Amino acid sequence: MRFIYFVVAVLSTICIQVNGLKILGILPFPSKSHFAIGNGIIESLVDAGHEVTVMSPYPQKANRKNYNEIDVSKILEIFESDKHEVNPFVFGKFPAVGVMFMLTKMNTDIVDLFMANNEVQKFMNEDHKYDICIFELFLVDSLMGIAEKTNCILVSFTTFAAVRWTDDMTGNDSPTSYVPNPFLHYTDRMSFKERLWNTAFSLIERGIYHGYYMPRQRALYSKYFPNAKRSFEDMYFNTSIIFSNTHVSSNTVRPSMPNTVGIAGIHVKPAKPLPADIQEFLDSATDGVILFSMGSFIQSKQWPIEKREAFVKTFGKLKQKVLWKYENETLPGNPGNIKISSWIPQRDILAHPNVKVFITHGGLLGTTEAIVEGVPVLGIPIFGDQKLNMAKSVMKGYGLQINYDDVTEEAVTESILELLNNPKYKINAEEISKRFVDRPMTPQESVVYWTEYAARHQGASHLRAQSTNLNFIEFHLIDVYCTLLAIFVVIGYLKFVILRMILRRIFRKSPQKQKRS
Structure with missing residues (x-):
């Protein structure tokens, strides 16, 4: 009898396995940080043996049998030319409401550029069928029409830890009493004034989203997919699984629907050997190293002179060495302990035991990499979710932050010395690192399992709440x-x-x- 049960169990396992899925990745947003999350998902599925085709502005030119690309890098050329006209430090001062309108306008342009791309046009004029579509949720929802045309199950992902528009898609409830809006800089411990503004802004955001953004996306959907069998709303509420760039150890606790899966750390790969010059620089730093990087969008050479000098003078007073992602060949006033480079392997450097502090803009990818390695952070958030990320690091006790307007030699010196000399920041960073990696499946394994789960169960509609069928008045x-x-x-x-x-x-x-x- 036991043998029969064993045979039945083996046969059942074989029947539910999903091998060789045909997957389409739609990653339109021209941002390296956004692409890093999407690419982490894609690589996990490729490594699992699935056949993947990716539409992306960042072609990887990977020579793998089960990996294909549709090059839309033309978007990146236009985006880069526009980006250089924007000073990120000025952009960071825009009010949150203005940022919402700007993102809506910018992403509408991205949809037009994406659909006008010759490679995309060629793809749309051909007959393709896919099992799964991996789609980034970042204000380009009309492009879900590509998934509709290819008749695939929609699996989406978001690079933010908590986004209100994904709540609308899943029918999730995010009480503004303790769930902070990602465009603000609050944690889950808000004062009355913060709860008031968090609620007010969330209502304003909802109004912009449904009154301004959604009509434009519906129009784009009708424009580019006139023969679609399913409506824009059908696709919008039809996402099977949403991968969220979050984990409870690094984020605040909040409600989540069963079809929302946290995959924070999906972009973090095992540390690789460092370039010889950087390896030697780090190894020789007997008193430790401070890593300074403001990410890919913000360039350190754009710092105003007085603020740049605040860092240079501070670093000159320290016995630690400094590795600074600085995009010029020379750094005025370099005291001698600073090594500059226009590009650095940030993730691999953070894994070096001599790195004591990471100075960052507070982007979610960089702060996640620091968490993995248990490195305390000093954040200078500029825009987006950076202020929220740094507020959480301060609350959890593994980081400090300085507002951009408050950057002075005194403020920078005081903060760095506090992080270097007070052991609590390192202890807290290492404790959160332990929690972050302590999970039943790695982010890569979670992606593969839940993507295959959606395919096994024909879209897993049983995971979706009926609250998506309720309007705002009914839901509340x-x-x-x-x-x-x-x-x-x-x-x-x-x-x-x-x-x-x-x-x-x-x-x-x-x-x-x-x-x-």
Whole structure:
């Protein structure tokens, strides 16, 4: 009997295995940090043996049998030319509402550029069928029409830890009392004033999203996919799985639907050997090294002179060496302990035991890499979710932050010395690192499992909540509360009328009794 059970179990396992899925990756956004998350997902699926085709501005030219690319790097050329006209430090001062409108306009242009690409046009004019489409959720939802055309199951991902528009797609509830908006810099421990603005801004964001953004995406969907069998709304609410760049150890605790899977760290690969010059620089730093990088979008050479000098003068007073991602060949006033480079293998450097502090803009990829290696961080957030990421690092005790306007020699010196000399930051960073890697599956394994799960169960519709079929009033029970309030008012009014009638009768009878007596 046991043998029969064993045979049945083996046969069942064989039946539910999914081998050789045909997968299409749609990664349109021209940002290296966004692409890093998408590429981590794609590589995990390629390594699992699935056949993957990727539409991306960053062709990898990987020579693998099961990997193909559709080159849309023309978008990147246009985006890069526009980007150089924007000073990121000025952009960081835009109000959050303005950023929302700007992203909506920019991403509408990205959809047009993407669909106008010759390679994409060629693809759309051919007949393709895929099992799964991997799609980035970042305000380009009309491009879900490509998944509709290829008749595939939609699996999406987001580079943000918590995004309100994914809540709308899954029917998830994110109470603004303790779930901070990613465009703000709050944690889950908000004061009354912060809860008030968090709620107000989230309502404004929802208004912009549904009143300004969604109509434009519907129009783009109709424009580029006029023969689609499924409507824009059908595709929008039809995502099987959403991979979120988050993990409870590094993020705040918040509600999450069963079809939302955290994969923070998907881009982090095992550390590779360093270039010889960097290896020698780090090995020789007996007092430790400070790594300074503001990511790919923000260039250190764009720092105003007075703020750049604040760092240079501070570094000159330290016994530690400094490795600075600096995009010029020379650094004015270099005190001698600073090594500059226009490009650095950031993830691999953070793995070196001599790295003591990581100065960063607070991007989620860099802070995640620091968490993996247990390195304390000093953040100078500029825009986007950077302020939120750094606020969490301060709250969890493994980092400090300086607002851009407050960057001075005194502030930088005080913060770096605090991180170097107070052991609590290193202890906290190492503890969070342990929690971050302690999970039943690696991010790569989670991606493969849940993608195959969606394929095994024909889109896994059983994971999607029925709340997606409710509008804002129904979802928040506003109609129910109004009805209950009306009922209470009517009952209260009837009680008042009845009580008044009773009192009138009593007072009418009372004088008559007095006269008779």
